[in-house]
Amino acid sequence: MNLFKLSIIRWNYIAISSLIIFVPIFLYISINLLDLKNISRPREDLSSSWLKATRSGSCFIKDHGVNSFPNFCTENLRPLLVLWGDSHAASLYPGFANLQNFNKFGIAQFTTAGCPPILKIDGLTARGSCDSINESIILNIVKLQPKYLVVNSAYWVGGNYLWKNENELLARFKKTLQVLKSLKLKNTAIIIIGPIQQWAETSPNEILKIKNLRISQALGMREYPQYINFFTDLDIKLEKMTKELGITYISILREFCNLEGCLLVAGGGAEIGLVQIDSGHLSEFASIKLIKKLQPLFMEY
Numbered sequence: 001m002n003l004f005k006l007s008i009i010r011w012n013y014i015a016i017s018s019l020i021i022f023v024p025i026f027l028y029i030s031i032n033l034l035d036l037k038n039i040s041r042p043r044e045d046l047s048s049s050w051l052k053a054t055r056s057g058s059c060f061i062k063d064h065g066v067n068s069f070p071n072f073c074t075e076n077l078r079p080l081l082v083l084w085g086d087s088h089a090a091s092l093y094p095g096f097a098n099l100q101n102f103n104k105f106g107i108a109q110f111t112t113a114g115c116p117p118i119l120k121i122d123g124l125t126a127r128g129s130c131d132s133i134n135e136s137i138i139l140n141i142v143k144l145q146p147k148y149l150v151v152n153s154a155y156w157v158g159g160n161y162l163w164k165n166e167n168e169l170l171a172r173f174k175k176t177l178q179v180l181k182s183l184k185l186k187n188t189a190i191i192i193i194g195p196i197q198q199w200a201e202t203s204p205n206e207i208l209k210i211k212n213l214r215i216s217q218a219l220g221m222r223e224y225p226q227y228i229n230f231f232t233d234l235d236i237k238l239e240k241m242t243k244e245l246g247i248t249y250i251s252i253l254r255e256f257c258n259l260e261g262c263l264l265v266a267g268g269g270a271e272i273g274l275v276q277i278d279s280g281h282l283s284e285f286a287s288i289k290l291i292k293k294l295q296p297l298f299m300e301y
Helices: 003-037 043-053 093-099 130-144 166-182 204-211 228-244 284-298
Strands: 080-085 106-112 148-152 189-193 248-250 261-263 265-268 271-274
Touching: 043 284, 080 093, 080 130, 093 106, 093 284, 106 130, 148 166, 166 189, 166 228, 228 248, 248 284, 265 284, 271 284
Parallel strands: 080 106, 080 148, 148 189, 189 248
Antiparallel strands: 265 271
């Protein structure tokens, strides 16, 4: 065998060996870089990013001493979408804001921590002045005459809410919807977005830590929240109520949960992220994915 042929054989051997060694390394690094981007960050980091995305401190009121919204929370653009509710409604804002990259419409964000979109509830929440805030929002809704009014019917029993029972909650929420229907809203579509699953004292982020899993490894994995049967039942009751009132209802519980459990991670390919930042609130990532998917159900352009 001459030196030229020997040299070619050696180079082929080196090339093949390099592929065998470096391709797995490259794939490993790529997967881990993906996880670094969507890594299970500490809760405080997730919360910090989420608070910024939901416009906490301005259009998402958290301070108990603040009872009004800055003017910039209402955009001077038509058609207009009004978002009303508590912190769970605030978690939907990143999704609607993302839609503005593809569609021309304005947003008026009226969200208050501890104040569900229910009238006459002072004394039933840990936060005071909810009645004055909500009454002011109602007046704004009538004044603005939005094309879309999105109300988030989150889970308001327990935690910061002092409801005696679920029936009282449902009765007061129904009364509020009846008031909305009676307002002089000429061409406003009222959309109720239902509750999302709650994870008791844990969160998807913490579940992944306990299982020692990266986000990419948990894609498609489902777990059963402690109160999933309760939320499924509540979702059905709210849908029935809104249907009787002729109001559009969108179940987000069904977007993330089925008989096999609820998703911890959403997305696919290079775009994946946690569904929730804590025991209940939608993450910024999941909010964007969810609202983009649900847009055809209630928004027309």
